[in-house]
Amino acid sequence: MSEEILINITPYEVRAAFVADGVLQEIYIERRLHQGLIGNIYKGKVHRVLPGIQAAFIDIGLERAAFLHVNDIQTQTTSKDIRDLLKQGQEILVQVYKDSLGSKGVRVTTQLTIPGRYLVFVPGMHQLAVSQRITDESQRERLMQILTPNETGGYIFRTAATIATTDELMEEKEFLPTVWSEILSRNPRAKVGELVYTEMPIELRLLRDKVTDSISKIRVDQLETVSQMREFAKHHLPNLMDRIEHHAGPQPIFDIYSIEAQLQKALHRKVYLKSGGYLIFDQTEAMTTIDVNTGSFLGHGSQEDTIFKTNVEAINVIARQVRLRNLGGIIIIDFIDMSDSQHKTQLLQLLNEALSKDSARTEVSELSSLGLVQLTRKRIRESLERILCVPCPVCQQRGTIKSLETMSYEILRELEQTARHFSWPGFLIMAASPVVEYLCTESVSKINEMELKLGRPIKVQVESTYTQEHYDILPMSEKE
Secondary structure (H helix, E strand, O other): OOEEEEEEEOOOEEEEEEEEOOEEEEEEEEEOOEOOOOOOEEEEEEEEEEOOOOEEEEEOOOOOOEEEEHHHOOOOOOOOOHHHHOOOOOEEEEEEEEOOOOOOOOEEEOOOOEEOOOEEEEEOOOOEEEOOOOOOHHHHHHHHHHOOOEOOEEEEEOHHHHHOOHHHHHHHHHHHHHHHHHHHHHHHHOOOOOEEEOOOOHHHHHHHHOOOOOEEEEEEOOHHHHHHHHHHHHHHOHHHHHHEEEOOOOOOHHHOOOHHHHHHHOOOOEEEOOOOOEEEEEEOOOEEEEEEEOOOOOOOOOHHHHHHHHHHHHHHHHHHHHHHHOOOEEEEEEOOOOOOHHHHHHHHHHHHHHHOOOOOOEEEEEEOOOOEEEEEEOOOOOOHHHHHOOOOOOOOOOOOOOOHHHHHHHHHHHHHHHHHHOOOOOEEEEEOHHHHHHHHHOOHHHHHHHHHHHOOOEEEEEOOOOOOOOEEEEEOOOOO
16 A cells, blocks of 8 residues: 655645545644644643632633643642642643644643654653553563663653664653753743743654654655755654655645545545445534445345445445544444344454554444444544534534525515514515525415515515525515
8 A cells, every 4th residue: 555645835724635545544734823732831820720620721821721630730649639739820831732622722731741753751750651552562571671761751652662773762762851951941931821842843743743664755845844854854763854755746736646626525424435325424512423324235145234245335434534534522333233243243343443543542332232333532633624614604503504495484474574563565575596586486376475465566686695594575665
């Protein structure tokens, strides 16, 4: 499988597409006006302590106060009462670990970390730990024997540490504490709300955190960024230098594999399967539901086999779409009901395998008797839909709009009510073109009946700026 990263740089945003065999797998978008804050360390001030929910609001200089839960406070005491750990007006260093989502402010922690390519330095930890994604026990033991904790903190081995040499690990071990020392030296002089440590820009973060040996090329359409990435790679990831290329052709970089078109499809509610089946994605504030349907797929065997094949085909598409759309929180998958217990067991195994490729932590529940599977996926940034879209002003976030028939009946009802209150010589209905057309064809008899009933003329007129649910009933002048 050929895997690449395509990075599109403009003055207003950075977009990075992870592609496998020409198929978009994951997208990262960071806009200059709404840059991600994850990893940034601020000098904060306790604005308010909330013992009822064991949390506090911290002023870090943003429009909304940051949220700090008691479980995210690093402490040497055994107390878990927020009142014993924080006082209003207290100044503390906090690090953002979850961006603002919807109406919620950023989530912060006092358990600070300084990430590198292979290691994460944790001030005050004084021990070693290995990423849970490294499951090979021999690898875990090997890594634990290479390093010892620093006098100011400990280390967590990242997944990439398995391919690092001892020299690379030792070099990073020495470098990361120096970053922490710089933070400590800036802290006394810093004002409340001031940044004391800024995470790297997205293109360098992706190079540090997301690029694996399977990535053959990293194509970037801005020469200056290519130089910055190569310079970073030269000092920290020399094996990646030759993979970073400048895309200088006339063709936009996201047109190489029709990324723009794939990105648009990722916003669609319906996703088709090759067999003829399809998936329906519904994202709400509380959860996301995914409905699996056979559609036009009839299969060639028994009904049970057809259902199982559709469910299996859906799994890889669901895993990819969850990553691509960056769906987080609770996700409910409504598979087509199966009666064969072996098929159910296989389905769960395949789903876990497909989701294991995801860098975000996911947990899968058992398949319920109704064919439902609940999974949770760690949410640290907004979903693709929330980044690219806003709530629909036409449907008022319902996801639907009133039908033409519904609109015509609504207008006729209001027309009758208006006639009771106003002695106008006639009525002018102003509405969108489809509504007017419906009134003048399907509901023309009803308009005529209403004219006879009210004893006054009714005129219908198109207003090009109106949406389908927008209309006005105005008085008709005597001249009309």
